[in-house]
Amino acid sequence: DAGITQSPRHKVTETGTPVTLRCHQTENHRYMYWYRQDPGHGLRLIHYSYGVKDTDKGEVSDGYSVSRSKTEDFLLTLESATSSQTSVYFCAIRGDRGFSYEQYFGPGTRLTVT
Amino acid sequence: AQSVTQLDSHVSVSEGTPVLLRCNYSSSYSPSLFWYVQHPNKGLQLLLKYTSAATLVKGINGFEAEFKKSETSFHLTKPSAHMSDAAEYFCVVSVSLPGTYKYIFGTGTRLKVLA
Numbered sequence: 001d002a003g004i005t006q007s008p009r010h011k012v013t014e015t016g017t018p019v020t021l022r023c024h025q026t027e028n029h030r031y032m033y034w035y036r037q038d039p040g041h042g043l044r045l046i047h048y049s050y051g052v053k054d055t056d057k058g059e060v061s062d063g064y065s066v067s068r069s070k071t072e073d074f075l076l077t078l079e080s081a082t083s084s085q086t087s088v089y090f091c092a093i094r095g096d097r098g099f100s101y102e103q104y105f106g107p108g109t110r111l112t113v114t
Numbered sequence: 115a116q117s118v119t120q121l122d123s124h125v126s127v128s129e130g131t132p133v134l135l136r137c138n139y140s141s142s143y144s145p146s147l148f149w150y151v152q153h154p155n156k157g158l159q160l161l162l163k164y165t166s167a168a169t170l171v172k173g174i175n176g177f178e179a180e181f182k183k184s185e186t187s188f189h190l191t192k193p194s195a196h197m198s199d200a201a202e203y204f205c206v207v208s209v210s211l212p213g214t215y216k217y218i219f220g221t222g223t224r225l226k227v228l229a
Binding site: 031033035040041042043044045048050056058090094101102103104105106107108 | 159160206219220221
């Protein structure tokens with residue numbers, strides 16, 4: 001258990017509204033990631049962070065922005081939600097002990113855009 | 115460029131029979147490879163990882179995987195399936211670039227275990 005929480009766990013919102021998802025970790029890991037999971041696609045990287053205020057885009061970043069003002073929190077914002085952003089969103093951290101640097105995941109947020 | 119291919123989107127086995135979930139990878143460097151499991155409506159849990167220490171890797175719940183460089187494969191196996199193994203499994207390769215670390219996921223294999 002890497003102490004990762006996500007909020008909210010479920011959200012239903014309307015097209016065009018802004019939405020912010022929060023990822024919180026308690027172990028001061030430097031690297032944090034946001035993924036979306038859709039059937040047939042596995043997990044796809046939206047954005048990631050390699051430190052406070054240091055972020056970069058992943059493969060499906062259009063329509064999403066992120067912020068990381070402190071180590072423990074990584075926020076994902078949908079500026080104007082669309083139905084194509086209906087998905088399950090997972091936050092992850094990169095372990096930084098040993099040599100393998102595996103990822104640990106939060107419980108996920110199920111977002112429905114109507 | 116790194117990539118990972120899971121060769122089967124669905125696998126069905128009978129309880130008590132062996133499980134084989136296939137994964138091929140492409141990597142310019144010596145890769146780190148992982149298998150994760152996701153039970154229905156749950157998050158992802160690390161099953162096992164390969165980090166070049168040993169080619170046969172043992173994980174949790176009786177799963178193991180063998181890294182074969184000549185075949186660029188990292189297949190997941192279990193000698194005897196249990197009903198609780200029914201889940202989706204993801205093969206992942208890590209990408210290490212200067213100043214950053216990314217992970218590439220396969221599209222997943224859904225394992226069904228028949229009674």
